[in-house]
Amino acid sequence: MEHKIGLIGCGTVGQGLLGILHDKKDHLRDRFGFEARIVAITDKIRGTLLVPEGIDIPAVLDLLGKGKNLSDYPKAAPGQTEPLDPLDMIEKTDAGIIAELTYTDITTGEPAASYIKKALRLGKHVVTSNKGPAALHYKEIREMARQNGLQFRIEGTVMSGTPVFHLVECGLAGNDVREVKGILNGTTNFILTKMETEGMDYGAALALAQKMGYAEADPTADVEGFDALAKIVILSNVLFGGTLKTSEVPCKGISAITKADVEAAKAAGFRYKLIAHAKKEDGVVKAIVSPQKLPLSDPLAGVMGAHNALTLETDLMGKVTIQGAGAGKTETGFSILSDILAIHRC
Amino acid sequence: MEHKIGLIGCGTVGQGLLGILHDKKDHLRDRFGFEARIVAITDKIRGTLLVPEGIDIPAVLDLLGKGKNLSDYPKAAPGQTEPLDPLDMIEKTDAGIIAELTYTDITTGEPAASYIKKALRLGKHVVTSNKGPAALHYKEIREMARQNGLQFRIEGTVMSGTPVFHLVECGLAGNDVREVKGILNGTTNFILTKMETEGMDYGAALALAQKMGYAEADPTADVEGFDALAKIVILSNVLFGGTLKTSEVPCKGISAITKADVEAAKAAGFRYKLIAHAKKEDGVVKAIVSPQKLPLSDPLAGVMGAHNALTLETDLMGKVTIQGAGAGKTETGFSILSDILAIHRC
Numbered sequence: 287m288e289h290k291i292g293l294i295g296c297g298t299v300g301q302g303l304l305g306i307l308h309d310k311k312d313h314l315r316d317r318f319g320f321e322a323r324i325v326a327i328t329d330k331i332r333g334t335l336l337v338p339e340g341i342d343i344p345a346v347l348d349l350l351g352k353g354k355n356l357s358d359y360p361k362a363a364p365g366q367t368e369p370l371d372p373l374d375m376i377e378k379t380d381a382g383i384i385a386e387l388t389y390t391d392i393t394t395g396e397p398a399a400s401y402i403k404k405a406l407r408l409g410k411h412v413v414t415s416n417k418g419p420a421a422l423h424y425k426e427i428r429e430m431a432r433q434n435g436l437q438f439r440i441e442g443t444v445m446s447g448t449p450v451f452h453l454v455e456c457g458l459a460g461n462d463v464r465e466v467k468g469i470l471n472g473t474t475n476f477i478l479t480k481m482e483t484e485g486m487d488y489g490a491a492l493a494l495a496q497k498m499g500y501a502e503a504d505p506t507a508d509v510e511g512f513d514a515l516a517k518i519v520i521l522s523n524v525l526f527g528g529t530l531k532t533s534e535v536p537c538k539g540i541s542a543i544t545k546a547d548v549e550a551a552k553a554a555g556f557r558y559k560l561i562a563h564a565k566k567e568d569g570v571v572k573a574i575v576s577p578q579k580l581p582l583s584d585p586l587a588g589v590m591g592a593h594n595a596l597t598l599e600t601d602l603m604g605k606v607t608i609q610g611a612g613a614g615k616t617e618t619g620f621s622i623l624s625d626i627l628a629i630h631r632c
Numbered sequence: 633m634e635h636k637i638g639l640i641g642c643g644t645v646g647q648g649l650l651g652i653l654h655d656k657k658d659h660l661r662d663r664f665g666f667e668a669r670i671v672a673i674t675d676k677i678r679g680t681l682l683v684p685e686g687i688d689i690p691a692v693l694d695l696l697g698k699g700k701n702l703s704d705y706p707k708a709a710p711g712q713t714e715p716l717d718p719l720d721m722i723e724k725t726d727a728g729i730i731a732e733l734t735y736t737d738i739t740t741g742e743p744a745a746s747y748i749k750k751a752l753r754l755g756k757h758v759v760t761s762n763k764g765p766a767a768l769h770y771k772e773i774r775e776m777a778r779q780n781g782l783q784f785r786i787e788g789t790v791m792s793g794t795p796v797f798h799l800v801e802c803g804l805a806g807n808d809v810r811e812v813k814g815i816l817n818g819t820t821n822f823i824l825t826k827m828e829t830e831g832m833d834y835g836a837a838l839a840l841a842q843k844m845g846y847a848e849a850d851p852t853a854d855v856e857g858f859d860a861l862a863k864i865v866i867l868s869n870v871l872f873g874g875t876l877k878t879s880e881v882p883c884k885g886i887s888a889i890t891k892a893d894v895e896a897a898k899a900a901g902f903r904y905k906l907i908a909h910a911k912k913e914d915g916v917v918k919a920i921v922s923p924q925k926l927p928l929s930d931p932l933a934g935v936m937g938a939h940n941a942l943t944l945e946t947d948l949m950g951k952v953t954i955q956g957a958g959a960g961k962t963e964t965g966f967s968i969l970s971d972i973l974a975i976h977r978c
Contacts, residue, residue: 306806306948310806313806313808314806317805318805318806441803447948447949448803448949448952449799449802449803449804449952452802452803453795453799453802453803455802456795456798456799456801456802456803456974457787457794457795457798457799457802457803457970458795458970459664459970459973460652460656460659460660460664460966460969460970460973461966462659483929582934583829583936583937585934585935585939585955587934588928588931588933588934588935589931589934590929591929593931595953602652602793602962602963602966603793603794603956603957603962603963603966604956604957604963605956606794606795606954606955606956606957607941607953607954607955607956608952608953608954608955609931609952609953609954609955610949610950610951610952610953611949611950611952616948616949617948617949617950620806620807620948620949623806624803624804624805624806627805627806628802
């Protein structure tokens with residue numbers, strides 16, 4: 287079956303997705319009977335392509351790789367590169383699936399939330415790796431999707447393409463998840479790992495993380511725990527049906543942790559990790575983000591470097607922990623594909 | 633939708649499954665529209681029940697819990713408890729799904745393999761936690777299922793209900809799995825953990841494992857690596873399309889590992905684990921089971937006690953590791969449910 291797909295945003299994640307769709311074309315068709323036709327792309331910086339017959343992916347990736355814009359697409363027919371606001375693109379395209387891949391605004395969830403709602407109103411499935419709408423408007427959007435018989439899928443919002451929501455939906459279906467505890471930010475885990483294994487102080491480890499591209503020039507969202515906070519709120523609301531707001535969750539990052547703290551913990555047989563934790567108890571959902579000293583026997587204690595991991599506490603299977611990449615162009619691109627494949631399976 | 637299910641074998645796993653089906657009845661119906669009717673049970677020791685209208689699960693669990701036989705089932709109509717060979721039960725029942733839950737014979741895979749083939753020939757899906765048929769006859773049985781448009785599912789053969797095959801099929805769909813490396817036997821991991829963390833020698837740790845019910849009176853299958861061997865052969869054949877035989881895979885257990893070995897490894901920053909490893913390279917599938925000294929940065933090094941874990945090396949997502957229970961009544965019972973739910977979803 288062929289799926290017509292429209293992309294809002296074509297930065298790292300969008301290009302990662304396009305690359306996979308091209309490289310894995312034969313595999314996806316032969317294995318799953320899945321074919322993708324990219325019929326629309328709109329990107330704030332790179333412009334618009336509205337091509338009902340389907341874009342030539344290598345040609346578009348080549349353009350973008352060279353820093354050019356979508357208006358330079360050599361095969362465009364007249365009008366196909368005319369600039370369009372995403373809201374207008376959603377209206378004009380016949381895509382059945384919209385991949386919303388713009389940047390996260392964790393305060394309002396906009397403009398992504400508006401794009402998503404419009405797509406659902408017009409009968410299109412939505413997949414996204416954008417944490418804003420999922421952290422702030424999950425219940426409303428999910429309900430809107432349900433009423434329209436559509437899917438709103440968000441695998442990439444937590445741990446990139448490492449399966450979390452798929453795991454709960456599929457391999458663990460039938461379990462009640464009662465508690466989750468995870469390392470959901472790779473930058474801080476990288477910093478803590480370097481502080482422990484190479485004796486760096488916080489500043490040196492942060493500088494290395496920045497040099498290696500794990501941390502932004504302004505590292506606040508990572509090191510103060512706000513990125514992990516958004517993710518634990520998403521997990522709480524999806525897995526426990528909660529309506530937590532980020533402002534209701536206590537959040538402490540790692541910027542106050544010293545080399546001496548890390549060394550003292552190590553000497554006592556513990557390891558510092560930035561832990562995001564959520565629990566449903568007596569119908570109340572509670573979450574917190576904070577640095578924790580874990581005993582080395584904790585499955586999360588062994589998670590080193592930029593990897594992420596999540597332990598799910600379930601009623602039938604006890605503790606199940608999944609560990610994998612938490613970010614990356616291909617990894618987050620894959621998260622979008624995995625959600626599209628889930629729609630394909632239905 | 634209601635599924636009619638027949639059980640061959642009603643020991644620990646079968647009773648685990650029945651318990652879950654009863655306890656989770658409402659959850660499964662409300663959440664997935666899934667209902668189960670157990671229409672047949674045949675057990676070598678406990679006898680037979682052939683009840684087309686569906687058995688009363690609590691009544692059967694009560695009987696078995698008291699050491700009674702299925703012939704004591706109070707609600708049986710005439711003829712419903714007449715002893716039946718599993719092959720005859722398969723013929724007489726109108727179950728659409730057969731759960732094959734007899735003990736593993738790793739030399740022949742029989743009689744389970746014959747039960748499974750007969751069920752498939754008669755148009756019934758098969759789910760099993762029995763390692764024998766999966767390790768020895770996977771390709772043939774899988775092909776037979778495919779030709780008949782049926783499913784042959786084996787989640788419980790590796791890591792009990794901790795999702796491995798579901799993970800590959802669902803959350804990681806689209807990836808090529810190139811290599812797997814795992815701790816697939818809980819008994820040996822428990823022994824190695826005790827040797828390292830409590831300074832026990834091998835004999836004392838084994839005795840403790842036996843006392844706690846992790847190891848059998850004859851621990852050979854666990855400690856010499858044969859259990860892990862069967863599992864890595866299953867993984868090789870399912871994930872890499874191999875046709876490996878257990879006799880072709882080098883296998884070394886942990887019985888020769890001394891306290892001094894474990895301590896020397898620890899002092900050098902390593903940890904002994906019994907590792908099952910398989911890889912496809914240039915079209916050739918190779919596997920091995922052997923004790924390995926892992927650096928503590930390896931995701932498998934942190935897996936302590938009786939837990940199991942598997943690292944999948946994939947082309948898109950890099951390394952993904954899942955850790956969880958590797959055995960247990962509820963956990964293996966759940967593996968059967970998870971396979972039945974997968975059939976339900978189709």
